[in-house]
Amino acid sequence: MARRWTNRLTHADVTPKSAFLNRRQLLASGMGLGAMSIAGGLQASETLEPNTFEQITTYNNFYEFGTGKDDPSKNAHKLQTEPWSIEIDGLVETPVTMTFDEIASSFETEERIYRFRCVEAWSMVIPWNGFELADLLDRVTPLPEAKYVQFETAVQPKNMIGVKRGVLDFPYREGLRLDEARHPLTILATGIYGEPMPNQNGAPIRIVVPWKYGFKSIKSIVRITFTDEEPFTTWKDLNPREYGFYSNVNPNVDHPRWSQATERLIGGGLFNARQDTLMFNGYEEEVASLYDGMDLTKQI
Amino acid sequence: MGLADRINQSARKLPTWPLYLIALAYAAYQFWLGLSGVWIEPINTLERQYGEAALILLIAGLTVTPIRMYLGINLIKFRRAIGLIAFFFLCAHLLVWALLDVQSVSRIWADIVKRPYITVGMVGFLLIVPLAVTSSNSVIRRMGPVAWRRLHQLIYPAVLLGGVHYLWLAKGFQIEPVAYFTVIVLLLVLRMKRLRQWITAPRST
Numbered sequence: 001m002a003r004r005w006t007n008r009l010t011h012a013d014v015t016p017k018s019a020f021l022n023r024r025q026l027l028a029s030g031m032g033l034g035a036m037s038i039a040g041g042l043q044a045s046e047t048l049e050p051n052t053f054e055q056i057t058t059y060n061n062f063y064e065f066g067t068g069k070d071d072p073s074k075n076a077h078k079l080q081t082e083p084w085s086i087e088i089d090g091l092v093e094t095p096v097t098m099t100f101d102e103i104a105s106s107f108e109t110e111e112r113i114y115r116f117r118c119v120e121a122w123s124m125v126i127p128w129n130g131f132e133l134a135d136l137l138d139r140v141t142p143l144p145e146a147k148y149v150q151f152e153t154a155v156q157p158k159n160m161i162g163v164k165r166g167v168l169d170f171p172y173r174e175g176l177r178l179d180e181a182r183h184p185l186t187i188l189a190t191g192i193y194g195e196p197m198p199n200q201n202g203a204p205i206r207i208v209v210p211w212k213y214g215f216k217s218i219k220s221i222v223r224i225t226f227t228d229e230e231p232f233t234t235w236k237d238l239n240p241r242e243y244g245f246y247s248n249v250n251p252n253v254d255h256p257r258w259s260q261a262t263e264r265l266i267g268g269g270l271f272n273a274r275q276d277t278l279m280f281n282g283y284e285e286e287v288a289s290l291y292d293g294m295d296l297t298k299q300i
Numbered sequence: 301m302g303l304a305d306r307i308n309q310s311a312r313k314l315p316t317w318p319l320y321l322i323a324l325a326y327a328a329y330q331f332w333l334g335l336s337g338v339w340i341e342p343i344n345t346l347e348r349q350y351g352e353a354a355l356i357l358l359i360a361g362l363t364v365t366p367i368r369m370y371l372g373i374n375l376i377k378f379r380r381a382i383g384l385i386a387f388f389f390l391c392a393h394l395l396v397w398a399l400l401d402v403q404s405v406s407r408i409w410a411d412i413v414k415r416p417y418i419t420v421g422m423v424g425f426l427l428i429v430p431l432a433v434t435s436s437n438s439v440i441r442r443m444g445p446v447a448w449r450r451l452h453q454l455i456y457p458a459v460l461l462g463g464v465h466y467l468w469l470a471k472g473f474q475i476e477p478v479a480y481f482t483v484i485v486l487l488l489v490l491r492m493k494r495l496r497q498w499i500t501a502p503r504s505t
Contacts, residue, residue, distance in 0.1 A: 063472060254414075255416055257417060259411070274403055
């Protein structure tokens with residue numbers, strides 16, 4: 001475990017349900033929201049509590065298993081996760097293939113309680129278990145011209161109803177600039193709430209990049225490829241105006257079809273109030289410097 | 301007596317008022333589901349349930365004429381109820397969107413102006429308002445059948461806009477909106493005069 005970034009939230013923040021119901025009321029009263037938008041950043045996350053395991057595992061986007069939010073939890077049991085391995089290739093000195101078991105036994109996991117902001121303007125707070133992606137990337141020596149990494153999700157047409165229907169150009173692919181990939185907030189997650197990663201959440205291993213829209217946090221990965229140019233990414237290829245390569249959470253840049261200024265935190269019921277979306281999803285202090293000199297309204 | 305005649309005969313005996321009751325019960329039940337916590341994201345789900353019910357009913361209303369024309373089954377006595385109930389679900393859909401989803405007057409306006417799929421949906425709704433208002437027998441009498449029928453042709457662009465609204469809000473290629481849109485286009489094509497004449501024309505064999 002690299003410990004480059006210390007999680008100020010501990011297991012004690014995984015609040016029992018009875019306690020967080022009271023806190024929700026406090027938040028809903030507006031006091032909480034006000035304090036949050038002033039303090040921003042990590043302070044905000046300390047006033048939040050994770051969503052329930054049920055919410056996290058039954059409200060998902062995983063188009064390989066259908067486009068409905070409840071489709072992945074119904075269909076993802078078919079995902080074949082054994083055996084599983086990840087190939088690390090592209091612009092590296094020696095490509096390697098690691099089995100999931102090798103990976104799981106090589107890296108010690110820690111809990112990371114992150115905000116998760118979907119591009120569709122809803123959000124959750126999720127207690128991931130994982131380790132920093134940088135630790136895995138350190139297993140290979142990239143060539144000097146490597147600037148990006150591309151990730152690829154498994155394709156199992158027989159087991160994936162969305163792949164059969166051709167909802168997207170599968171395999172699903174995502175990518176990061178190398179410095180984003182090596183950022184201590186970027187993790188490979190293997191579990192939620194201390195449980196092995198549920199299939200619908202991207203078993204057995206997935207990326208989590210908490211300051212970007214959720215679709216960048218690619219699930220069930222089988223390949224990591226180092227490249228010198230910006231790699232193909234699935235949503236950008238489908239609609240570059242709507243889904244940029246960076247896709248940093250940004251309340252000031254709207255999705256062409258809806259506003260990104262506010263979001264709805266899942267779990268507040270039928271009368272749930274919207275809350276302000278935070279720049280970089282509340283991780284501005286940690287990641288803003290990655291984008292120094294960039295016009296984030298143009299390079300979306 | 302043919303099957304169509306038998307259906308027509310029993311349809312004549314059926315009252316239309318239960319349709320309104322069923323619609324109200326369905327709408328109330330969906331609202332209760334939203335309150336009960338069975339849906340992880342109740343606001344979005346309720347919004348979709350009402351919107352989808354409205355679209356299905358609008359499509360059902362469009363099938364009445366082709367069913368009579370091509371199958372000889374006359375369900376015209378139910379059409380007003382179908383249309384009014386569709387309007388009721390559109391209002392419910394709009395209220396959930398404005399009050400529970402968007403939650404602010406300025407954002408409602410911004411969405412209508414800036415988001416094309418919402419603009420399209422709103423225009424479709426506005427086209428249907430005069431149709432709902434002119435649905436009573438007394439208004440039909442006052443307007444006269446020709447003017448009334450001409451006004452009610454607004455339903456064609458309105459349903460088409462409803463289909464576009466659904467198609468446009470989807471991410472990626474999704475089956476349901478494409479299916480609804482295809483059915484709407486087919487139902488509109490079936491109304492084209494030439495096609496109608498060609499299908500129903502007596503042919504020498």
